[in-house]
Amino acid sequence: MIVFDLECRASAHRFEGWFGSSAEFEQQRGRGLVTCPVCGSGDVVKAVMAPHVGRKGNQSMAQATPDAPAVAPALAQAVAVEPAAAAPPLPPQAVAALRAFALAQAEALKASTWVGDKFADDVRAMHYGDKAEAQVHGRTSPEEARALIDEGIDIAPVIVPFAPPGEVN
Structure with missing residues (x-):
């Protein structure tokens, strides 16, 4: 669905309309199905719209202040x-x-080491004494995380999203 800002030429009333495509808007307009909800005029055109452009993921939103340090x-x-x-x-x-x-x-x-997709294997090996214990973080499926917990392995999710090493632009 596409949301268009629309305007009636008769009284300059602005409103929005939802359409499957730009062509669908033109078809409905041509058949007289698009009218101003305020005055009923059928002379409706697309209004100038400002698109929403999201902030780039690598731009900092928080700056350092005396009472709050900068956040990655x-x-x-x-x-x-x-x-x-x-x-x-x-x-x-x-x-x-x-x-x-x-x-x-x-x-x-x-203070932790990124182990990527080897997380489940590494923490399992540490739990059973096949590998030296260390602080690690990585990724695994929800099913595998449940299996680790069922085995008595202490794990915790990373709550605040972060970009793994090598995946930042």
């Missing part, structure tokens, strides 16, 4: 203080708590 770009994106369109803004205490959690996770990841 991936972590800053995860704890963005910009509210969603329908969501109320987070209280300042919640934002501060999320920022502190993200920073704590970033510090923990610095």
Whole structure:
């Protein structure tokens, strides 16, 4: 579906319409099915729209201030203080708590080694004494994570999203 900002030429009323494609809009308009909901005029055209362009993933949203240190770009994106369109803004205490959690996770990841897709194999080998214990992080499927927990292996998810080494642009 495509959302178009529309405008009636008679009174310049602006409204939006949802269509399957630009061609579908033109077809419906040609058959007189698109009318202004305010005045009923059938002389409706597409209005000029400003597209929403998302922020690049490698741009930092949080800058260092005297009371709050800078947050890594991936972590800053995860704890963005910009509210969603329908969501109320987070209280300042919640934002501060999320920022502190993200920073704590970033510090923990610095002291850990990225093992990528070998995570389940590595922690299982450490648990059973086949490999020296070390702090590691990596990725595995939800099913494999459940199997590790069922085996009594202590694991925890990385809560704040981050970009694994080699996957940042």
